Amino acid sequence: xxxxxxxxxxxxxxxxxxxxxxxxxxxxxxxxxxxxxxxxxxxxxxxxxxxxxxxxxxxxxxxxxxxxxxxxxxxxxxxxxxxxxxxxxxxxxxxxxxxxxxxxxxxxxxxxxxxxxxxxxxxxxxxxxxxxxxxxxxxxxxxxxxxxxxxxxxxxxxxxxxxxxxxxxxxxxxxxxxxxxxx
Numbered sequence: 001x002x003x004x005x006x007x008x009x010x011x012x013x014x015x016x017x018x019x020x021x022x023x024x025x026x027x028x029x030x031x032x033x034x035x036x037x038x039x040x041x042x043x044x045x046x047x048x049x050x051x052x053x054x055x056x057x058x059x060x061x062x063x064x065x066x067x068x069x070x071x072x073x074x075x076x077x078x079x080x081x082x083x084x085x086x087x088x089x090x091x092x093x094x095x096x097x098x099x100x101x102x103x104x105x106x107x108x109x110x111x112x113x114x115x116x117x118x119x120x121x122x123x124x125x126x127x128x129x130x131x132x133x134x135x136x137x138x139x140x141x142x143x144x145x146x147x148x149x150x151x152x153x154x155x156x157x158x159x160x161x162x163x164x165x166x167x168x169x170x171x172x173x174x175x176x177x178x179x180x181x182x183x
Contacts, residue, residue: 022171026163038156041149049142055121055131064089064120064130066112067100076108085111094124104129109136
């Protein structure tokens with residue numbers, strides 16, 4: 001008895017495929033699903049860390065005075081629902097003029113009293129958001145996303161090993177082509 005496959009069946013989308021002669025193949029879609037989230041997390045964490053390092057390497061550090069604090073109800077993954085704060089800092093620009101800028105982010109921990117002073121980083125080439133010189137502003141996002149990427153890397157590596165073993169143990173021995181095509 002022979003197994004017939006139609007042209008439509010041969011072109012169907014798949015993740016893992018076993019051919020009638022026992023050959024096996026893993027689709028690029030499967031590898032994308034396995035690796036996309038850990039890779040994106042690690043790339044994003046790396047880019048955010050490079051951005052922070054670039055700000056520290058090329059930026060100017062100064063003391064900024066809190067002139068206003070925006071407050072609204074929000075939600076954070078670390079502490080849930082509640083008020084979040086975004087302080088506005090006034091600082092002396094490179095040309096000696098006073099300017100104001102925000103951190104560009106909000107947090108529960110940034111309920112600074114107006115008039116209080118904090119170390120900030122700013123880009124001397126353009127007036128833009130500043131970066132408060134605190135761990136939670138400079139490194140927490142990179143660290144959390146990087147750890148998530150590393151945690152997701154373990155199942156991706158395990159899945160890759162299992163799938164490669166499945167492909168290697170196929171009767172056809174060639175995981176990229178059906179067994180009949182490799183002869």
